[in-house]
Amino acid sequence: MEIGLTEAVRKMASAGALPPAQEGELLFCWDLSRIDFGQRKLLVVSNAATRLCAITRMAAADWRRIDEVTLRLVEDAVGCAGLDAGCYLELAGEVRFSKTHGRRALGCVNDLSRMLDPAWIDMGEKLQWREMELLNCRFISKCAGHEGYGVPAERFAEDLRALIGRLDELS
Numbered sequence: 001m002e003i004g005l006t007e008a009v010r011k012m013a014s015a016g017a018l019p020p021a022q023e024g025e026l027l028f029c030w031d032l033s034r035i036d037f038g039q040r041k042l043l044v045v046s047n048a049a050t051r052l053c054a055i056t057r058m059a060a061a062d063w064r065r066i067d068e069v070t071l072r073l074v075e076d077a078v079g080c081a082g083l084d085a086g087c088y089l090e091l092a093g094e095v096r097f098s099k100t101h102g103r104r105a106l107g108c109v110n111d112l113s114r115m116l117d118p119a120w121i122d123m124g125e126k127l128q129w130r131e132m133e134l135l136n137c138r139f140i141s142k143c144a145g146h147e148g149y150g151v152p153a154e155r156f157a158e159d160l161r162a163l164i165g166r167l168d169e170l171s
Contacts, residue, residue, distance in 0.1 A: 003070050004031040004100035006109075013066040019093055019166035026145045028092045029101045030074060032066075033109045034058075037118040042128070043087045044112055045073040048105035049145030050165045052077050053135055055128040057121075067095060076127060080136050081153035082152040083160060091163070100141070104144040111141070
C-alpha cells in the first residue's frame with residue numbers, strides 16, 4: 001500500500017525526501033492532506049481511485065506517528081464502506097510513503113478538504129465519523145479511478161470485489 005504525502009503533511013511529520021508514487025493499482029494508493037482550522041489541524045486520507053476517505057483531528061504528538069495514524073485511518077475508511085479492513089490490508093501489503101498520486105487524485109483530496117465546514121467538525125472527537133459517513137456513503141462525486149459520478153464507498157467495494165475476482169482467476 002502506498003501513501004502519498006502532501007508537502008504540508010511531509011513537513012509536519014518530519015519525513016525526509018519522498019520517492020515518486022510507483023504503485024500500479026490505484027486501489028492500494030492513498031493520499032494524505034492537512035487541513036488547518038485556526039490552531040486545530042485535521043488529517044484527511046483519501047483513496048486515490050475512489051475518493052473513500054477518513055478524517056481525524058491531529059495532536060502535535062500524532063505527527064511523529066504518522067505511519068500508525070495513517071494505517072488506522074485506512075482501516076476506518078474501509079470499515080466505513082462496510083468492508084473487512086483486515087482482508088484489504090492483507091491484499092495491500094506493507095505501507096510505503098511516497099509523493100502524491102497525481103493531479104486528479106490530489107484534486108479529489110483538495111475537494112474533500114474544501115467541503116469540510118469548521119462549524120460541523122466536532123473537535124471533541126478524534127475521528128470525524130459524521131463527516132466520513134456523509135462523504136463516503138451519501139456524497140455523489142467524481143474520482144480519479146472512474147468516469148462519471150458515484151458514491152465513494154460503493155465504488156471502493158466494487159473495485160475491491162473486481163480485484164479479488166481477478167486474483168481468484170489467476171490462482
